[in-house]
Amino acid sequence: MTVCVKKHTIFSNRSQETIKMDPSDQKIFTVIDYVIFAVLLAASMGIGLYYALSGGRQRTTQEFLMADRSMGCLPVSLSLIASFQSAVAIIGVPAEIYTHGTQYWFIGCAYILGLLIPAHIFIPVFYRLRVSSAYQYLELRFSKAVRICGTLTFIFQMVIYMGVCVYTPAFALNAVTGFELWGTVLATGLVCTLYTTLGGLKAVIWTDVFQTVVMFAGQLAVIVVGVQKTGGVADVWRKVWEGNRISGLDLNPDPTERHTFWTLGVGGVFLMLSLYGVNQAQVQRYLSSRTEKEAVRSCYMVFPSLQLALALSCVMGLVMFARYYMFIVCFPQMVIYFVMDMLHGLPGLPGLFIACLFSAALSTISSAFNSLATVTMEDLIKPQYPAMTEARATLLSKVLAMSYGLLCLAMAYLTHLMGDSVLQVALKIFGMVGGPILGLFCLGMFFPWANSIGALVGLCVGLVVAFWLGIGSILTRSTRPLPLECSANVTIAIQTAFNNITLRDFTPCPTCGTVDLTVGELLYVMPGTLYPLLGKLFCFLPEHLKKKLCCVTPLGQTVSEKIDLIAKNLATFIYNVFAVE
Numbered sequence: 388m389t390v391c392v393k394k395h396t397i398f399s400n401r402s403q404e405t406i407k408m409d410p411s412d413q414k415i416f417t418v419i420d421y422v423i424f425a426v427l428l429a430a431s432m433g434i435g436l437y438y439a440l441s442g443g444r445q446r447t448t449q450e451f452l453m454a455d456r457s458m459g460c461l462p463v464s465l466s467l468i469a470s471f472q473s474a475v476a477i478i479g480v481p482a483e484i485y486t487h488g489t490q491y492w493f494i495g496c497a498y499i500l501g502l503l504i505p506a507h508i509f510i511p512v513f514y515r516l517r518v519s520s521a522y523q524y525l526e527l528r529f530s531k532a533v534r535i536c537g538t539l540t541f542i543f544q545m546v547i548y549m550g551v552c553v554y555t556p557a558f559a560l561n562a563v564t565g566f567e568l569w570g571t572v573l574a575t576g577l578v579c580t581l582y583t584t585l586g587g588l589k590a591v592i593w594t595d596v597f598q599t600v601v602m603f604a605g606q607l608a609v610i611v612v613g614v615q616k617t618g619g620v621a622d623v624w625r626k627v628w629e630g631n632r633i634s635g636l637d638l639n640p641d642p643t644e645r646h647t648f649w650t651l652g653v654g655g656v657f658l659m660l661s662l663y664g665v666n667q668a669q670v671q672r673y674l675s676s677r678t679e680k681e682a683v684r685s686c687y688m689v690f691p692s693l694q695l696a697l698a699l700s701c702v703m704g705l706v707m708f709a710r711y712y713m714f715i716v717c718f719p720q721m722v723i724y725f726v727m728d729m730l731h732g733l734p735g736l737p738g739l740f741i742a743c744l745f746s747a748a749l750s751t752i753s754s755a756f757n758s759l760a761t762v763t764m765e766d767l768i769k770p771q772y773p774a775m776t777e778a779r780a781t782l783l784s785k786v787l788a789m790s791y792g793l794l795c796l797a798m799a800y801l802t803h804l805m806g807d808s809v810l811q812v813a814l815k816i817f818g819m820v821g822g823p824i825l826g827l828f829c830l831g832m833f834f835p836w837a838n839s840i841g842a843l844v845g846l847c848v849g850l851v852v853a854f855w856l857g858i859g860s861i862l863t864r865s866t867r868p869l870p871l872e873c874s875a876n877v878t879i880a881i882q883t884a885f886n887n888i889t890l891r892d893f894t895p896c897p898t899c900g901t902v903d904l905t906v907g908e909l910l911y912v913m914p915g916t917l918y919p920l921l922g923k924l925f926c927f928l929p930e931h932l933k934k935k936l937c938c939v940t941p942l943g944q945t946v947s948e949k950i951d952l953i954a955k956n957l958a959t960f961i962y963n964v965f966a967v968e
């Protein structure tokens with residue numbers, strides 16, 4: 388088979404749809420390939436059925452939404468990777484490496500802090516409060532209003548994301564090989580809806596494990612065959628070296644530059660924190676762990692696997708460059724073209740890659756369905772109907788998981804109607820909304836004097852700024868992809884600034900809880916919702932100074948200690964009021 392793409396179409400980004408396999412090569416897929424794709428769907432379905440019929444048979448919300456809080460660290464860690472490794476990344480990263488060289492690979496540096504901070508700050512806070520949803524934290528720390536606004540923002544973010552995640556791989560595959568578009572979208576969407584609804588979080592986590600393995604296997608197959616067909620490792624290396632694709636560390640401080648150490652290293656940490664620190668899909672997996680230690684361990688285990696995932700997609704981009712280095716620009720569809728060019732004639736391997744692509748998609752949308760069902764149940768419905776029976780709550784959670792599954796198909800159709808360009812916009816929205824949500828949680832944990840009005844104003848302003856930057860960068864076609872760290876910082880800045888205005892009185896009390904007096908409202912900061920950041924940073928100071936510094940009681944008190952503290956704080960507050968009089 389020859390590269391049947393006319394040169395001018397490769398140079399022009401606009402005529403992407405002309406990149407198609409040669410019609411005489413339409414027999415890329417043999418029966419075996421279709422069987423492998425069917426086996427992926429059937430095995431995922433089987434895991435769903437297994438967890439519907441074993442264990443507690445999904446009769447409680449504890450089992451359906453939290454996997455009975457009994458998971459070990461290995462499945463949790465593989466599931467953590469699978470949630471946010473979508474097909475968008477699998478075909479997007481090789482295209483990026485092909486066009487701009489290996490600079491993007493430096494995002495691997497951000498995984499260090501991007502996983503250490505969730506492991507030692509976010510996990511302990513969430514785990515010890517024994518919440519079910521990350522947004523429950525926001526009510527404990529701020530107020531009900533903040534919780535509901537956070538939940539709605541998250542739902543908006545994930546609903547847009549899941550449509551893109553199921554549509555993108557089907558669309559790219561269809562455009563290049565003619566693989567049935569809507570059949571694929573419907574099959575993956577419906578199978579995923581079924582196993583998520585039947586088997587709950589246990590099924591979601593165990594299918595993630597299976598799908599992560601398929602994902603790695605598919606990418607590895609492309610690389611091994613690709614290197615062989617391109618003339619061996621030495622030849623690939625020579626071509627990418629001569630083609631200037633091996634990038635050194637770019638320390639240019641200009642934040643509008645495409646990828647530099649700063650945008651990747653610093654921006655990458657913010658991206659990782661918004662995904663691995665506070666996103667409900669991930670928080671739920673930490674909370675489903677048997678113990679806090681297991682949760683922290685699973686977060687550590689994400690590091691090597693995520694590095695492997697990154698390395699596989701970067702190397703795939705390099706092999707692809709060695710193959711087609713005469714073309715300058717590469718776009719995602721060309722990655723599919725490359726894969727099929729490498730694997731055709733090897734029965735089963737094209738099927739394995741399709742399974743890899745849809746494993747990535749399935750594992751992401753199943754996490755979305757389950758986490759969306761959880762927040763809708765725990766944050767929006769349960770507080771309204773506290774007397775609801777467990778059986779009814781479980782049934783409702785299943786209905787919710789199914790409804791979000793069907794909504795995902797509707798979103799995929801909407802994405803299709805709006806056309807190709809909306810894909811980029813939708814992915815940007817995912818990143819843009821992540822920033823202000825991250826800002827909200829950081830504000831709560833690290834700023835004892837932050838209050839609920841500040842949090843709400845900050846969230847709104849943060850969203851406006853994120854959209855302004857995001858939409859602006861789309862209109863001006865700037866190449867800088869995620870204004871996430873910027874909007875997270877703006878959120879925190881606005882929130883703290885606003886707090887200084889609304890704060891009339893700030894009294895660290897003797898037992899080091901805090902009493903905030905705001906416009907007509909008394910705010911008590913619940914113990915365990917703050918992370919003693921300053922205390923940890925200045926750990927060398929004597930104990931009484933540290934306590935003053937962070938105004939925080941240590942995490943993990945008993946209930947009676949908490950009640951005791953609340954009483955003391957109230958007493959202090961009353962004393963202060965009357966002392967002023």
Ligand SMILES: CC(C)(CO)[C@@H](O)C(=O)NCCC(=O)O
Pocket residue numbers: 471472473474475476477494658662693697
């Ligand atoms: C989480 C990272 C940064 C890991 O490299 C990457 O997989 C990513 O940007 N994921 C989110 C976008 C997506 O894959 O859909």
Ligand code: NA
Pocket residue numbers: 468469470471472473474746747748749750751752
């Ligand atoms: Na995935």
